[in-house]
Amino acid sequence: MLHTRTTPAQRRRALRDRLATGRLLLMPGLLNPLTARLVQDTGFEAAYLSGAVLAADLGLPDIGLTTSTEIAARAQQTTSATDLPVLIDADTGFGEPMNAARTVQLMEDAGLAGLHLEDQVNPKRCGHLDGKTVVPREEMTRRVRAAVEARRDPDFLLMARTDARAVEGLAAAIDRAKAYVDAGADAIFPEALADEKEFETFRAAVHVPLLANMTEFGKGRLLDARTLENLGYDIALYPVTLLRLAMGAVEDGLRTLAAEGTQESLLPRMQTRSRLYELLRYERYTAFDSAVFDFTLPPGA
Ligand SMILES: C[C@](O)(C(=O)O)[C@H](CC(=O)O)C(=O)O
Ligand SMILES: [Mg+2]
Incomplete structure (x- = not known):
């Protein structure tokens, strides 16, 4: 509340315009809605909701256990806390192409700027682990087409991710990416490329x-x-950078507290109360509140 000034349509437009500049856009994955404020305040222009983080937040591994409605709810909370365009990881679309279609509409309604869908089978796994399996190319193009047809705001970014590099090799991953673009994907996420040479080859092939x-x-x-x-x-x-940073700090802090019996030595590493209040915009709420209540009624009203 009192955090956002922009509509989902404006944020989607902002992301499209930003991508059109051709300059690299740095996108940190959020830990929770509060970190979206921090990402915005430190000058980043977009943020990401990671499937791995959304699952880990619930104490779950990243193997497709979360549901589309669960992540839509978290997305809604997140987009209410920031003006930044937010891209979400929609895994495999959570089922058949029609589930992918429903997922697109849920994510649009959650105020997101876009999502990515990947070509793994369910149960999926982290793209950087061995033993992944991908669905046939035609199945993924159906997924993408269903997503494109379901989209109501043409500015909502539909990104297709291919996990094929680790399974079928670079050439096949490039072929798949091209097929996904033909099916209507606006952008491509080539997962787990091996080295700079592969990044370069992929870039040259996909437009x-x-x-x-x-x-x-x-x-x-x-x-x-x-x-x-x-x-x-x-x-x-x-x-997953913010999650890893935070969890590292939390674990160290817990061990110190257990060993020292006080959190005194941890204070310099903590965010202060005043900084937290600044992020939460306490002052604005106070101003808002007095503007509502600070008036006198005319006699007889
Ligand atoms: C990008 C990713 O899909 C995610 O869910 O954040 C993961 C990240 C990770 O597990 O490190 C991925 O599959 O790469
Ligand atoms: Mg993921």
């Missing part, structure tokens, strides 16, 4: 915006923003 997944402890090297921009990539994704 829509491309996302580079810079997830930590995965298959690829972490390429910096300058390198990705030179490679011609449009979005640099940091899907």
Whole structure:
């Protein structure tokens, strides 16, 4: 509340316009709605809701256990806390092509700026793990077409992700990406490319915006923003970075508290109360409240 000034349509337009500049867009994956404020305040222009984080938040592994309505609810809470365009990871679309279609409409209604759908089978797994299986190319193109037909706002970004590189090789992944673009995908997420050469080959072959997944402890090297921009990539994704940072700090903090019997030594690492209140916009609520209540009624009213 009192956090957003823009409509979903404006944010979708903003994301489209930003991608059209050809400059690399850095997209951190949120931990929760509150971190969306922090991502916005630190100057990022878009944010991401990761399937891995949404699942981990519920104490679940990233194997397709969450449902589309569960993630739509979280998306709704998130988009109410920020003006940034938010892209969500919609996994495999949660079932048949008709489920993918419903997922698109749920995500539109949640105020998101776009989503990505991947070509894995269910149960899916993290794109950087071995043993993935992909659905036949035609099945995924049906998924994409269903998503495109269901979309009501043409600015809502539909990104197709292919996990085929690790399963069928680079050439097949490129062929699939082209087929998904022909089916109507606006952008492509080539998952788990091996090295810079592969990023380059993919870029040369596919003529829509491309996302580079810079997830930590995965298959690829972490390429910096300058390198990705030179490679011609449009979005640099940091899907689980905030979760890993926070969980590292929380675990260290718990061990220190248990060992020292006080949190005193942890204070310098904590966000202060005043910074938290600043993020929560306490002042604005106070102003809002007095504007509503700070008046006197005329006699007899
Ligand atoms: C991008 C991703 O799909 C996610 O859910 O965030 C994951 C990230 C990860 O597990 O590190 C992925 O499959 O790459
Ligand atoms: Mg995912």
